[in-house]
Amino acid sequence: MTKRLLLPYGLVGPGLLAALALVALPLLLTLSLSFLPFTYADGIGDGFTMANYVEIATDGYYQEIFLRTFLLALIVTGVSILIGAPEAYILARLSPFMRAIAFVVVLGPLLISVVVRTLGWTILLGNEGVINRVLLSIGLISEPIRLMYTFTGMAIALVHVLVPFVVLAVWTSLQKLDPATEQAAESLGAGPLTTLTRIVLPQVLPGVLSGGLIVFALASSAFATPAIIGGRRLKVVSTTIYDEFLNYLNWPLGAALALVLLVIVLVISVGVSRFVERRYKQAFQ
Amino acid sequence: MAFLKLESLRKAYGEFVAVKECSLSIGEGEFVCLLGPSGCGKTTTLQMIAGFVEPTEGRIILNGADITRLGPSKRGLGIVFQSYALFPHMTVAANVAFGLEMRAIAKRERRERVAHMLDLVRLDGFADRYPRQLSGGQRQRVALARALVIEPSVLLLDEPMGALDALLREEMQIELRALQKRLGITTIMVTHDQVEAMSLADRVVLLNNGSVEQVAEPFAMYEHPSGRFASTFLGKSNVLAGDVSGASVLVGDQELPADLAGMSGAVDYIIRPEKITFAAAGGLVRGQVTARVFLGDRWLYQLDTPVGPMQVIDTNVGLPKAVEGDAVGLVWAAENARVVARGAAS
Ligand SMILES: Nc1ncnc2c1ncn2[C@@H]1O[C@H](COP(=O)(O)OP(=O)(O)O)[C@@H](O)[C@H]1O
Numbered sequence: 366m367t368k369r370l371l372l373p374y375g376l377v378g379p380g381l382l383a384a385l386a387l388v389a390l391p392l393l394l395t396l397s398l399s400f401l402p403f404t405y406a407d408g409i410g411d412g413f414t415m416a417n418y419v420e421i422a423t424d425g426y427y428q429e430i431f432l433r434t435f436l437l438a439l440i441v442t443g444v445s446i447l448i449g450a451p452e453a454y455i456l457a458r459l460s461p462f463m464r465a466i467a468f469v470v471v472l473g474p475l476l477i478s479v480v481v482r483t484l485g486w487t488i489l490l491g492n493e494g495v496i497n498r499v500l501l502s503i504g505l506i507s508e509p510i511r512l513m514y515t516f517t518g519m520a521i522a523l524v525h526v527l528v529p530f531v532v533l534a535v536w537t538s539l540q541k542l543d544p545a546t547e548q549a550a551e552s553l554g555a556g557p558l559t560t561l562t563r564i565v566l567p568q569v570l571p572g573v574l575s576g577g578l579i580v581f582a583l584a585s586s587a588f589a590t591p592a593i594i595g596g597r598r599l600k601v602v603s604t605t606i607y608d609e610f611l612n613y614l615n616w617p618l619g620a621a622l623a624l625v626l627l628v629i630v631l632v633i634s635v636g637v638s639r640f641v642e643r644r645y646k647q648a649f650q
Numbered sequence: 651m652a653f654l655k656l657e658s659l660r661k662a663y664g665e666f667v668a669v670k671e672c673s674l675s676i677g678e679g680e681f682v683c684l685l686g687p688s689g690c691g692k693t694t695t696l697q698m699i700a701g702f703v704e705p706t707e708g709r710i711i712l713n714g715a716d717i718t719r720l721g722p723s724k725r726g727l728g729i730v731f732q733s734y735a736l737f738p739h740m741t742v743a744a745n746v747a748f749g750l751e752m753r754a755i756a757k758r759e760r761r762e763r764v765a766h767m768l769d770l771v772r773l774d775g776f777a778d779r780y781p782r783q784l785s786g787g788q789r790q791r792v793a794l795a796r797a798l799v800i801e802p803s804v805l806l807l808d809e810p811m812g813a814l815d816a817l818l819r820e821e822m823q824i825e826l827r828a829l830q831k832r833l834g835i836t837t838i839m840v841t842h843d844q845v846e847a848m849s850l851a852d853r854v855v856l857l858n859n860g861s862v863e864q865v866a867e868p869f870a871m872y873e874h875p876s877g878r879f880a881s882t883f884l885g886k887s888n889v890l891a892g893d894v895s896g897a898s899v900l901v902g903d904q905e906l907p908a909d910l911a912g913m914s915g916a917v918d919y920i921i922r923p924e925k926i927t928f929a930a931a932g933g934l935v936r937g938q939v940t941a942r943v944f945l946g947d948r949w950l951y952q953l954d955t956p957v958g959p960m961q962v963i964d965t966n967v968g969l970p971k972a973v974e975g976d977a978v979g980l981v982w983a984a985e986n987a988r989v990v991a992r993g994a995a996s
């Protein structure tokens with residue numbers, strides 16, 4: 366009997382230990398680091414200070430970076446949902462053979478190393494890049510549009526890699542949808558648009574929400590894409606943390622930035638999901 | 651005049667023909683059952699009427715108008731799906747109101763008609779529940795209410811009892827039949843359950859392999875099956891292969907009596923097990939009881955006879971009439987035997 370009772374703990378144990386060692390411990394260390402004082406003359410000192418948090422809260426420089434990061438994450442999330450949800454819906458309607466091909470295409474971005482993929486985008490987005498050359502040669506524009514080192518460029522590259530998460534999440538929801546409910550709506554006189562908005566969308570809302578939350582979390586903490594395409598001029602929180610740690614050696618400030626980012630993402634994610642789940646309660650049962 | 655007419659409907663998926671040829675005239679207020687084994691094309695036929703499957707050939711005429719190419723949302727038919735297909739994110743009332751909303755009916759009237767319809771299917775008091783909070787039978791009644799509230803010209807049901815247990819099924823059958831009679835709505839129901847078809851329908855359309863095998867009222871179809879398939883799919887039958895010889899049918903070297911009405915050549919001799927009685931001596935054929943099954947209200951006997959294995963059903967009125975191993979004679983009236991040309995209708 367006792368053996369039976371211990372078994373679940375024995376099974377969970379290793380995973381729990383790994384989680385503690387690899388997630389909880391570093392987080393705790395980061396937390397304690399963020400309260401240490403720092404001067405450029407003496408480096409990291411001893412004691413306890415809120416100075417790092419005060420600096421983040423009051424310095425307009427950091428506020429701008431946080432604002433940019435979350436604006437970027439918000440736009441990327443919105444666009445990813447707008448592209449990904451219909452994409453999943455179309456995928457679900459393809460023949461099995463075409464669907465298999467389409468899936469490889471959709472998941473493609475996830476299979477390529479982030480650095481390679483992002484460098485690929487620099488080739489496309491540059492002033493002398495493929496996109497500008499094509500637009501110039503067909504006469505759609507008279508001078509190159511700046512895409513590299515711009516907000517738009519970052520958003521495009523992030524949407525590209527994050528859309529698959531929405532597709533997968535919505536696809537999972539669509540699997541659970543009884544196609545006869547669409548036929549039922551149609552037989553009751555609903556047109557295709559009404560059926561989509563009143564019948565299909567509410568039923569796949571959980572998928573849209575979870576896909577959106579994943580994209581939001583990944584977009585707000587993305588590093589490689591903003592680092593390469595945004596560069597030094599358009600810093601986001603994660604590239605700022607990198608700079609604090611490695612260029613200015615101001616570890617306490619970097620740690621504080623990381624924690625603030627973590628908390629904001631957490632609060633927004635939980636808040637949004639609570640709100641949507643409550644507002645559209647029936648879709649989640 | 652026919653209210654709904656199917657003219658040589660055919661549906662092919664590439665090489666595969668799901669429905670070969672289906673012609674049917676249905677009168678207003680009639681209750682018709684499409685009956686047949688799984689995969690015979692019942693759902694495909696119903697979906698063509700509903701407009702979800704486009705016929706390869708043929709026409710559908712509803713109340714004099716050709717609706718063959720009309721979209722499902724424009725046909726104004728009421729459909730009850732096998733899975734019920736209730737909208738899980740809407741209340742019972744919202745589910746039922748959906749069709750009225752699509753018809754832009756004012757809120758007030760909508761509410762009245764929904765309430766009236768829920769009353770009719772005995773679901774008043776469930777208006778604010780969600781489908782997942784209902785039992786199988788209640789869900790089915792919501793599906794029925796949702797289909798009926800738009801006052802459809804025809805009600806289509808695809809195996810509506812499939813998901814219900816036996817007891818509830820019987821109850822719902824009685825309820826459905828009563829509701830249909832009361833509203834006088836033309837109804838087409840798909841089922842693979844012969845008992846259900848016989849007990850509900852005014853007329854049964856028997857399908858086999860994508861073709862109409864026989865169309866008849868239940869009693870007529872049971873008493874005068876068109877052939878081997880109809881006689882064995884609807885109830886049990888002893889089907890003996892024989893040849894017409896003079897005024898009787900020769901099966902093996904046994905002469906069996908029949909009303910031949912000028913038939914000749916190879917025939918199927920069909921006799922229902924419940925039309926056969928035992929005779930201690932003599933009989934049309936003699937056989938030995940090999941097995942005996944008690945079914946409560948009746949006994950089912952399995953016999954070995956010179957014309958092959960046969961089944962006899964005897965009403966339970968006390969003691970069984972024979973036991974395993976008994977040699978018995980079998981008798982039946984010539985008018986109860988049905989003789990059809992072999993392979994006439996498969
Ligand atoms: N979309 C389709 N593509 C190919 N074959 C189909 C399709 N729909 C149905 N069929 C085939 O048509 C036949 C009849 O199907 P159906 O009408 O659903 O039979 P049932 O009488 O059981 O309702 C089946 O053999 C089925 O496999």
Ligand SMILES: [Mg+2]
Nearest residue numbers: 689692693694
């Ligand atoms: Mg079917």
